[in-house]
Amino acid sequence: MKALILYGSLFEHGSNLDVYLDNLSQRMMQSGWGLERFHLAEMNIHYCCGCWTCWWKTPGKCVFRDDMEKIYPKIVTADLVIFTAPLMMGFVHSSLKKTMDRLIPLILPYIKIYRGECHHYLRYDKMPEFGVLVAKEPDTDQEDLAILSKSFQRLSLNFQNRMAFVATTETPYEEVLNEINHI
């Protein structure tokens, strides 16, 4: 089983999230997971410019041939993608959000009705499951976490996969591992 960790943080090594991620990774490896971690803020990743090149000029390929090219092949072969970042102003850091925007080449422009709503057909046979791990801000409350969770549940609906977990660095490791080991 392979997991990909998309880590969007500007913080230096040793933050709560860093420590949590290290401990979680160690436990996952003990359960037989292969892991790969990308530090998005240190990579050359352009913002999506909304040009639709990936849908109607070079289907499946973004107009920007940047470090996302290292990430795409890993996503389509992974069993789990963990989106992880500190919360900033109530949502995941922009280095992660811009990477999420760049997932569009993985779906087709065509629309179908999925669970009663409009969603895109997938370009690849299946998408890995998703997980979300965030570090709270000092003012993060239950409402912020509910909004975050709702937003990522929608993302998962659009990629027609399962959202395995939405966790913070305060979630017990066992809870997250339990969900991961269901995959």
Add this chain to the structure above:
Amino acid sequence: MKLTIFNGSPRGEGSNTKVFLEHFLNGFTQTPGNSFEAHYLKDTAEHSRFAGIFNQAEAVMLAFPLYTDAMPGIVKAFIEELRPRIAAVESQPKRVLFLVQSGFPEAIQIEAVEQYLIKLARRLCCECAGIIVKGGGEGIQLMPAHVTRKIFGQFYSLGEIFGQNRTLDVQLLKKIRGMKRFPAWMLPGVYLMKLTGLMDFFWNAKLKENNAFDLRFDRPYAPETMKDS
């Protein structure tokens, strides 16, 4: 009143977001003394300066398209730029309003970010004047005039009323918002087949225009493709 617009579309001046804004602003400026200025968040190098402008503004409108179920990355980066300035914002509370438009026709696709924006206004110690939610925005620049006339008229009236009394008309907001989800009777129906068929036709025409129709299902990053190349 002077309204300071931050257009968060990565397409900037060519965006659908701008099209909707234009009609809103045409109505808004009908009231003598009303004016606006617009800034484009796609100029990410200017975010710090824009944050300063946000701080000084009397009333602000943040407008953007839905990107992967939330705000586009450039908008999130701009919001982060506002963080160190919250204390300063507090000293002069201002009105903020938002416009979120999405290619999907149903409002439910926008609800999560809508809740985020209501909370964001509180976070910025601003008074939220409302959120304009508009589905079905992709292709607005290609739709025939008789279809867009009604939609643009609603945006004009919304802007006109906001220009007069600084509030967004609830009835108009509801009309622009449209349906939350498709009603159950519609799901197996001809209407949706027509809708998706029409969208397929649009994408196929664009693919053919670019000689890419045969490649439309390409999987450049599938392991078997990677092996071949």
